[in-house]
Each structure stands twice: as C-alpha cells, then as structure tokens.
Amino acid sequence: VMTPDEFGKAQASPKFKSVTVDKVLPYPDGTPGFYFVRLAYADNVDEIFAAERVAMSKPVEQTIDLWGQQVTVRYSRIDAGQLSDIFDGERFTLMRGAIANPFIIEFEFSQPRPVTSLSADFGSMDFRLTAQLYGAGSTAPGTYDQKFLNFPFDPHIDMSFDGAPALVSRVHIEILNLQDGDTANIHIREILLK
Secondary structure, eight states: OBOHHHHHHHHHOTTEEEEEEEEEEEOTTSSEEEEEEEEEEOTTHHHHHHHHHHHHHSOEEEEEEETTEEEEEEEOOEEESOGGGGGSSOTTOOEEESSBSSEEEEEEEEEEEOOOEEEEEEOSOOEEEEEEEEETTOSSOEEEEEEEOSOOSSOEEEEEOTTOOSSEEEEEEEEEETTSOSBOOOEEEEEEEO
C-alpha cells in the first residue's frame, strides 16, 4: 500500500524493474489516495544498494559559527534535522543519523581552544562514546572512552577530559549504539564542548 508520493518514487526508482498497480483507493474527491501495488526488484538491485551504502558512509562537512569562532564540522550522514539543531540549546530538536553506527562527528577549530569536558543529550539507547582530543600542533590524540548504560529516557551525559591538552585544535567523537549492529538511527539532541 503506497501513497501517491511513495508510488511516484517507486516508479522513478532504479531499484524496481516493475511497479504493478492492483487497485487504487481514491479519496472522497476522486483523486488517488492509496495504491495497492506489487513490486519486483531490478536485476542489479544488490549493486544499487551497495553503491548507496558507500555514498551514505561518506561524511558531510560544514563550517559554522560555533562557540565564538568558525568551526569545521565533519559528520556522518543524517536523515532528519540539521547540524544547527544540536547547538540550539533546545533538547526537543534533534539531528538523526541515517545509518552510521558509530555516528561520527568531528570539530576542527579555526583557533585552538580549551576543551575539558563534553555535555550532550541523546535519544534513548545504551551507547559508548569515544572522544579524541588533538592538542594544537599534535598528531597524537588523547583518547577518552566511556559506556553509558541503563540511562532514563533521552539521557543527558557529562564526560570529563582529565589531562586534556591546554589548547585543542580538533575533537573527534564516535557514538556507538550498543543495542544495534552496523547501522542505527542515532538521535543527537545537543552537544556542548566546554
């Protein structure tokens, strides 16, 4: 059963070699409301899915004004929300990862700055957060790793970076949902580096 929009997308998709309509259920005004269809995958659908996975694994890069400076942010692909939603101070907005597990987000500062802790809000899950802090001019990061288990709904976490470099030029964060496999829709509500 498909809406007209879903039906149009299926017809245009190279994933299907046939989209056969069995019945159309109209709205009261007579326009098509729901399509009852039979679908047959294209012969090369496995290749199409593999190419999509490769494309979805490539990070997105965006430069934004954050914490008083220009910050280049590289992050896993998303399918809901936008990058600014995790910096707006509002826990009800979110950015949702499309498939990546772990979800990766990396901050590169235009001017190195102190970073001694992280505060963040996520969707409900058991997860492992790994943060790598690169000191100004350093190629070897300080690594901080912590599991967060059995938290209440939409957990808020605080993570301290004891012994962090005085000035940090880059922070690489990985959020691994421990309840899912290689793919997961990881919800990030807020991230604050302090």
